[in-house]
Amino acid sequence: MYTIGQLSQKTNIPISTLRYYDELGILKPAQVADSGYRYYSNEELRILHHITALKELGFTLSAIKELLAAEKSDKEFRWKAYLEFELEAIAKQKDRLDELEKLLQTTKYALEMKGEIEPEDIFLFIQAMRTPAGIRESFLAKHFTERESRIIRNLPNLNSDDPRSMQWAKLVRAAKDHLHEPPSSEMSQKLARQFVEISMDWFEQDEQLIEKYWALIRPEQDEQAKVFGMDREVMDYIDSIVDWYLANVQKESMHEKGKTD
Known part of the structure; x- marks a missing residue:
């Protein structure tokens, strides 16, 4: 198990961001002690890697939350929809930057x-x-x-x-x-x-x-x-x-x- 500080050090993600993910319900700790300390397992570490990868792909936090919560049978559809949306947005951005240049x-x-x-x-x-x-x-x-x-x-x-x-x-x-x-x-x-x-x-x-x-x-x-x-x-x-x-x-x-x- 990892404390929130240890998880932050291991992933280079600020503690404030991990707390924010918890508030949004994107990444809940595996355990919260009576003292209020958060503890994370390797499963949460895996999910955190997933979240980081999705952010790099341009996914919003709300989209990430929906994708992580989706049933296995629905995930492929959601992946395709989000990827198409991001690709379309990037194409528009490239056109805009080309015109600006x-x-x-x-x-x-x-x-x-x-x-x-x-x-x-x-x-x-x-x-x-x-x-x-x-x-x-x-x-x-x-x-x-x-x-x-x-x-x-x-x-x-x-x-x-x-x-x-x-x-x-x-x-x-x-x-x-x-x-x-x-x-x-x-x-x-x-x-x-x-x-x-x-x-x-x-x-x-x-x-x-x-x-x-x-x-x-x-x-x-x-x-x-x-x-x-x-x-x-x-x-x-x-x-x-x-x-x-x-x-x-x-x-x-x-x-x-x-x-x-």
């Missing part, structure tokens, strides 16, 4: 882009995440070929842990910070080169697809950005610095060609 990832990149986050931004992120995949697929099918759609699906997504997402966020932030730089400035041309290199890499060197995609995501005057961070002002700046960059690259190329002719 995506929301946090998006917010992290958005903060990098803007330097601040508005409640309206988070609301839009939640809406975007919960938009049925079929809507995006319909958009792709309407505007792009199968090959083009594959390329666009592979673009970095702000809700994923893709290093390209942070690369893009930092580049857009830099563009926002230098909106009023002239296109010919050293900084503007440095940014332009990065935008061109990234675009050519991510769009598999397809210049026509880049122009097509860029035109589709460009918001009209006073219209909300269609892609986060890419409002009209930012896109106009990127257009101006990239046009200057490409024109000068073309001039340099023609100059070099003239030297060799």
Whole structure:
């Protein structure tokens, strides 16, 4: 026989918890002496191990009490019911955590882009995440070929842990910070080169697809950005610095060609 203190030491379960189990009727001592001391046998030790295992599986104390009190013929049914309930609850929790992770990832990149986050931004992120995949697929099918759609699906997504997402966020932030730089400035041309290199890499060197995609995501005057961070002002700046960059690259190329002719 074990005193309540000995049972506590043997199982690493606090005495207060063992007393609480007694009050709930989950684990009654085998014997209570006239002095009030509780004594437990190996049978109670076995039951305590059972209770601990069920708690690890996520069972509530009320469910554990019902399961322990159930007749042998009823236990299999109760086990199945409780296990199905816990598995369903875990699946929902995993979905919730997955959605939360995506929301946090998006917010992290958005903060990098803007330097601040508005409640309206988070609301839009939640809406975007919960938009049925079929809507995006319909958009792709309407505007792009199968090959083009594959390329666009592979673009970095702000809700994923893709290093390209942070690369893009930092580049857009830099563009926002230098909106009023002239296109010919050293900084503007440095940014332009990065935008061109990234675009050519991510769009598999397809210049026509880049122009097509860029035109589709460009918001009209006073219209909300269609892609986060890419409002009209930012896109106009990127257009101006990239046009200057490409024109000068073309001039340099023609100059070099003239030297060799």
